[in-house]
Amino acid sequence: MRYISTRGRAPALDFEEVVLTGMAADGGLYVPEQIPEFSPEALAAMAGQPYAEVAFRVMRPFVGDAIDDATFRRLIDATYASFKHDAVTPLKQLDSSHFLLELFHGPTLAFKDVALQLLGRLLDHFLARRGERGVIMGATSGDTGSAAIEGCRHCDNLDIFILHPHERVSAVQRRQMTTVPAANVHNIAIEGDFDDAQAMVKASFADQGFLQGRRLIAVNSINWARIMAQIVYYVYAALALGAPHRAVSFTVPSANFGNLFAGYMARRMGLPVRQFVIATNANDILHRTLSANDFSRRELKATLAPSMDIVVSSNFERLLFEAYDRDAAAVDALMSRFQHEPAALAEAPLAKLRALFASHSVDDDTIIAVIREAFGRTGELLDPHTATGYRAAERARTDTVTPMITLATAHPAKFEDAVVRAGFKGAPLPDALQDLLSRPERYDVLPAELAAVQQYVADHRR
Numbered sequence: 001m002r003y004i005s006t007r008g009r010a011p012a013l014d015f016e017e018v019v020l021t022g023m024a025a026d027g028g029l030y031v032p033e034q035i036p037e038f039s040p041e042a043l044a045a046m047a048g049q050p051y052a053e054v055a056f057r058v059m060r061p062f063v064g065d066a067i068d069d070a071t072f073r074r075l076i077d078a079t080y081a082s083f084k085h086d087a088v089t090p091l092k093q094l095d096s097s098h099f100l101l102e103l104f105h106g107p108t109l110a111f112k113d114v115a116l117q118l119l120g121r122l123l124d125h126f127l128a129r130r131g132e133r134g135v136i137m138g139a140t141s142g143d144t145g146s147a148a149i150e151g152c153r154h155c156d157n158l159d160i161f162i163l164h165p166h167e168r169v170s171a172v173q174r175r176q177m178t179t180v181p182a183a184n185v186h187n188i189a190i191e192g193d194f195d196d197a198q199a200m201v202k203a204s205f206a207d208q209g210f211l212q213g214r215r216l217i218a219v220n221s222i223n224w225a226r227i228m229a230q231i232v233y234y235v236y237a238a239l240a241l242g243a244p245h246r247a248v249s250f251t252v253p254s255a256n257f258g259n260l261f262a263g264y265m266a267r268r269m270g271l272p273v274r275q276f277v278i279a280t281n282a283n284d285i286l287h288r289t290l291s292a293n294d295f296s297r298r299e300l301k302a303t304l305a306p307s308m309d310i311v312v313s314s315n316f317e318r319l320l321f322e323a324y325d326r327d328a329a330a331v332d333a334l335m336s337r338f339q340h341e342p343a344a345l346a347e348a349p350l351a352k353l354r355a356l357f358a359s360h361s362v363d364d365d366t367i368i369a370v371i372r373e374a375f376g377r378t379g380e381l382l383d384p385h386t387a388t389g390y391r392a393a394e395r396a397r398t399d400t401v402t403p404m405i406t407l408a409t410a411h412p413a414k415f416e417d418a419v420v421r422a423g424f425k426g427a428p429l430p431d432a433l434q435d436l437l438s439r440p441e442r443y444d445v446l447p448a449e450l451a452a453v454q455q456y457v458a459d460h461r462r
């Protein structure tokens with residue numbers, strides 16, 4: 001399997017190289033040259049299989065001959081053994097046709113664990129085999145950071161630098177990152193927002209001179225392996241509800257769009273999905289683009305769903321590439337315009353997107369109301385991100401016959417602020433994190449300046 005850039009001007013890479021990279025050299029994102037497809041029979045044969053087996057079958061075509069089957073199975077088995085639920089990503093029924101897909105049973109309590117527990121193992125495998133060391137730079141609005149640290153901290157071949165927006169992540173999220181005592185883990189609080197942090201990470205891929213030859217690796221969803229691992233739970237959940245014989249729909253709390261793009265890939269691979277609903281918080285660029293063709297930046301707002309406080313949505317570019325029938329020049333032109341001025345999609349790709357996607361934006365007052373309302377109706381305490389999904393599913397689904405699966409992207413214990421404002425005492429942290437709030441923290445605060453961050457990385461990497 002080879003991977004090509006959405007902007008068409010970077011060399012094609014194989015799976016191993018694509019995992020060990022980040023952005024393409026032309027500023028684009030890597031996607032598979034050909035999207036593998038499953039027949040209905042192949043999908044039906046996965047129904048009832050354990051999560052790890054479905055994961056192996058779904059991901060195998062993307063890996064090609066980069067890893068032998070026995071090793072890949074071993075990595076997958078170890079990855080999902082770290083989850084606290086036998087089903088890994090269990091489904092809960094909320095009413096006759098609305099389901100919650102719980103993605104927070106991994107070690108750091110958010111959906112990021114599903115992919116980052118595997119990515120850490122893949123990196124370890126490839127770097128050890130090559131006898132190389134690597135430097136990870138990742139940007140987080142709260143959840144990717146701890147999941148990446150948890151997934152990679154045991155890898156002696158890696159130094160990990162995670163940039164989070166200073167005072168804009170929840171206390172639990174910050175402490176999940178800053179209380180990890182490993183010598184190869186470095187947390188940087190940026191005096192800026194997530195977009196600033198993400199821009200500095202992306203800029204570092206474009207000019208890696210500050211690393212003096214050391215390899216720079218991405219853990220954000222710009223790394224294809226993140227998307228690949230997230231495709232699995234769409235397939236697993238849909239099979240549990242009758243696919244491939246019955247279509248399902250998904251609602252996805254969205255920001256950097258890696259999660260929803262994985263769902264889109266599952267559909268392209270043959271999964272019968274009737275509709276995708278994009279849920280956003282008040283940072284609503286995805287909703288504005290789809291509903292009003294307004295693909296323009298606005299100032300980033302701090303909301304009660306802080307992990308979705310993102311304006312520049314990385315993976316939307318991957319979807320645009322598909323909507324523009326893989327016309328890399330058109331995507332390149334659109335993304336360049338978007339950098340500097342308000343942009344708009346051409347008519348045909350927009351129509352294509354609107355045929356499959358709907359969207360809904362949810363403000364903070366509504367998040368609080370939904371947390372209360374959903375608990376009253378279903379007994380489930382939703383985290384604020386999942387609450388945006390719950391409301392968007394209700395408001396934007398086209399029918400109530402097709403089962404709607406709303407992705408529960410995080411555990412409510414990570415977001416006490418929203419939960420308390422909704423009138424609850426808070427949600428208890430799981431046993432393994434009981435003493436989190438009393439563990440010593442270690443992080444440095446830096447200005448949102450590329451040179452300062454790169455100097456820090458150069459000084460602290462081994």
Ligand SMILES: Cc1ncc(COP(=O)(O)O)c(C=O)c1O
Pocket residue numbers: 110111142143144221253254255256257258259260307308385386409410
């Ligand atoms: C809890 C939670 N929900 C939703 C999202 C949005 O997911 P994505 O960025 O893949 O669209 C994130 C982070 O991005 C998150 O941490």
Ligand SMILES: N[C@@H](CCOP(=O)(O)O)C(=O)O
Pocket residue numbers: 139140141142143144145219220221222255256258307308314
């Ligand atoms: N919400 C994310 C932001 C980064 O997204 P990613 O999926 O590209 O890593 C976070 O919690 O950090």
